[in-house]
Structures are given as C-alpha cells and as structure tokens.
Amino acid sequence: MVQVKNIEISLFQKGRRRRLIMISMEDKQNYFRNKIVLLNVFATFMVVALHALPNERFGMNIDASCVVIYLLRAICQVGVPLFFFISAVLFYNTVNSYKDISKKILRRFRTLLVPYLLWNVFFVAVYFVLTNIPSISSHMNMGKAFNGMYDIVVGIVDSRFTPLWFFKILIYYTISAPIIYLIIRSKIVFVFVLISSVGYSLMLEPEVYDNFFLWLPIYLSGAFFGYCKINLAKRTSTLIFLVIMTVIVMILGIYDFEKIIYFRYFMPIAIWIGCDWFMGNFIRERFIVKAWMNCTFFLYCTHYFVLNILEKVAVLHFPPSEIVLVFTLIISFTITVFSLLNIALKLKDRQVYKILTGGR
Numbered sequence: 001m002v003q004v005k006n007i008e009i010s011l012f013q014k015g016r017r018r019r020l021i022m023i024s025m026e027d028k029q030n031y032f033r034n035k036i037v038l039l040n041v042f043a044t045f046m047v048v049a050l051h052a053l054p055n056e057r058f059g060m061n062i063d064a065s066c067v068v069i070y071l072l073r074a075i076c077q078v079g080v081p082l083f084f085f086i087s088a089v090l091f092y093n094t095v096n097s098y099k100d101i102s103k104k105i106l107r108r109f110r111t112l113l114v115p116y117l118l119w120n121v122f123f124v125a126v127y128f129v130l131t132n133i134p135s136i137s138s139h140m141n142m143g144k145a146f147n148g149m150y151d152i153v154v155g156i157v158d159s160r161f162t163p164l165w166f167f168k169i170l171i172y173y174t175i176s177a178p179i180i181y182l183i184i185r186s187k188i189v190f191v192f193v194l195i196s197s198v199g200y201s202l203m204l205e206p207e208v209y210d211n212f213f214l215w216l217p218i219y220l221s222g223a224f225f226g227y228c229k230i231n232l233a234k235r236t237s238t239l240i241f242l243v244i245m246t247v248i249v250m251i252l253g254i255y256d257f258e259k260i261i262y263f264r265y266f267m268p269i270a271i272w273i274g275c276d277w278f279m280g281n282f283i284r285e286r287f288i289v290k291a292w293m294n295c296t297f298f299l300y301c302t303h304y305f306v307l308n309i310l311e312k313v314a315v316l317h318f319p320p321s322e323i324v325l326v327f328t329l330i331i332s333f334t335i336t337v338f339s340l341l342n343i344a345l346k347l348k349d350r351q352v353y354k355i356l357t358g359g360r
Contacts, residue, residue: 046079088222111358295344
C-alpha cells in the first residue's frame with residue numbers, strides 16, 4: 001500500500017512539473033508575442049513620423065536651426081531597421097530545419113508577396129487617375145506619372161508609388177532564407193559575413209533606402225537573435241556599454257547624417273535588449289494588446305498617400321516656416337494615424353481586408 005501511495009505521489013509530482021513547464025512555455029510565448037506587438041507599433045509610428053516630416057514637400061533643406069524636424073529626421077530612422085530586425089527574429093525564431101524554411105517561404109507568398117502586389121496595383125491606379133485629371137493634377141502640382149504600360153508595370157513590381165520597397169527587400173531576404181539559415185547556424189561564419197556586410201554597406205548611400213545590402217547587417221543580426229534565442233542578462237557592465245553606445249550613435253546620427261548608418265544598425269539591437277531590461281515586467285504583467293495594435297500593417301501600407309494629400313494642402317495654404325513645419329507634422333501625423341486605424345478596425349473582419357493585409 002505504501003508503495004502504491006509513493007507511486008501516486010511520484011506521478012502527481014511529475015504531472016505538476018509538466019503543467020508548470022507548459023505554463024512557463026505559454027508565459028514565454030505570450031511575452032514574446034506582446035513584445036513583438038509593442039515594438040511593431042513603435043516602429044510603425046516612427047516610419048509614419050519620418051514620412052510626415054514636411055520639409056521636402058515645402059521644398060526646404062533642413063539644418064540644425066529647425067531643431068524639432070532636424071532631430072526627428074535622425075531619431076525616426078530607427079523605424080525601418082527595427083522592422084527588418086523584428087521580421088528576421090520572427091522568421092528564424094521557430095526554424096529548426098530546411099523543411100521549416102520551405103514552409104515559411106510558401107506562407108510568405110500569401111502574407112507578403114500578394115499584399116505587396118495588390119497594394120502597388122491599387123496605388124498605381126490611384127496615381128494614374130489623379131495625374132490624368134487636369135483639374136486635380138495641376139492644383140496638387142502633380143506631373144505626369146506614366147508614359148506607357150512599361151511605367152505602369154515597373155511602378156507595380158518595383159513599388160515606385162508607395163513606401164512598400166521595404167516588403168520588396170523583405171521578399172528578397174525570404175527567398176535567400178536557405179543561405180541565411182546556413183550562415184547563422186555557425187557563429188564563426190555569421191560573424192565573418194556580418195562584418196563583411198557592414199563593411200560593404202558603409203560604402204553605400206545612406207539615403208538610398210531601396211538596397212538589398214544596406215539592410216542586410218541588421219536583418220542578419222535579427223536572424224541570429226531569433227535562431228539562437230539570445231536573451232542577455234542585465235549586468236552593470238553590459239548596461240553601461242549599451243547606454244554609452246546608444247549616446248554615441250545618436251550623436252553621430254544627429255550631427256552627421258552620413259554616419260546615420262551606425263544608428264540604424266545599433267539601435268534595433270539596443271531596443272530589443274533594453275525592452276526586456278526596462279519594460280519586461282510591464283509587458284509581462286500589465287501590457288494588453290488592443291485591437292488597433294494589430295492594424296499597423298494597414299497603416300504602414302496606406303499612410304504615405306494620406307500624408308501626401310494632407311501636406312500638399314498645407315503647402316498650398318501656408319508659407320514655409322519652422323512653426324508651420326512643426327504644426328503640419330503634428331496635425332498630419334495625428335489625422336493619418338487615427339483615421340487609418342479607425343478605418344482598419346471597421347474593415348478588419350472583411351475578406352478583402354484580410355487579403356490585403358496577408359491575414360494579419
């Protein structure tokens with residue numbers, strides 16, 4: 001009888017341990033998902049704010065005298081590289097074989113390629129109509145955008161009328177997944193390729209965004225973090241290093257835009273690590289994912305067109321000055337974000353919305 005009782009206790013303890021392990025894994029998965037959502041929202045807002053900077057629409061070159069616009073121009077550069085880093089982490093976080101790679105590539109056809117082409121078709125059609133209506137094109141100062149079918153096809157495939165070049169580069173990285181997987185499986189190979197890619201990217205123009213090699217170092221870093229599931233412990237020495245490096249790359253990026261590349265490459269990693277160190281408890285215990293937070297893909301795809309319309313209206317009615325630029329930025333950013341997120345919330349249950357957002 002005692003032996004039976006011991007067996008029952010042993011089985012109970014094993015069952016309890018199994019349940020605790022399952023709860024722990026579920027907590028980690030929930031934390032990971034919430035962290036991704038939070039950073040995705042932050043990155044989206046950074047990109048929208050960057051595109052909302054109105055100086056180019058007013059035909060103005062910005063220097064340090066226009067403090068707000070000048071600072072935001074540098075700080076908001078974190079948005080796109082953070083997107084690449086997150087995308088790589090998500091792709092490789094659950095990869096354990098080439099079979100997983102092939103499944104993910106096929107899935108990205110629906111979640112990435114289809115929305116990319118559909119949104120580009122939509123906006124090419126919109127710009128085609130707008131530039132062929134004289135009363136609109138002349139009033140909004142729009143030149144002729146298309147000279148034939150070739151321009152239309154290139155506009156769709158190459159994303160000439162949307163900021164969706166990001167998805168095009170991401171598609172290239174997805175196709176390259178078998179090679180990237182081979183690289184990140186070996187730390188020595190990864191470090192060599194990473195250093196080589198950084199060295200090459202430093203020779204590129206920092207403002208020519210649509211370039212496979214410009215973003216490769218940060219995508220490789222995200223892939224490595226995701227595959228190896230890197231989780232750095234918060235130590236004083238590591239924290240000091242992170243803070244010092246953050247200050248250095250921020251100063252370099254703000255005072256010399258030619259060196260913004262260091263800011264782009266370092267900050268996503270610093271944000272990813274710092275998020276665990278300084279916001280871990282908040283994400284784990286108090287952060288709640290709101291419905292609108294899952295609509296950032298729609299916001300990313302549509303914001304540029306809305307910003308163009310709003311800020312061209314401002315250009316037509318107000319003289320260029322620092323205060324006009326700042327108010328134009330604030331108002332256009334606010335109207336764009338709130339209006340598009342509300343539209344997304346109303347459309348999110350419709351099939352066409354699910355197709356356009358890749359089921360997100």
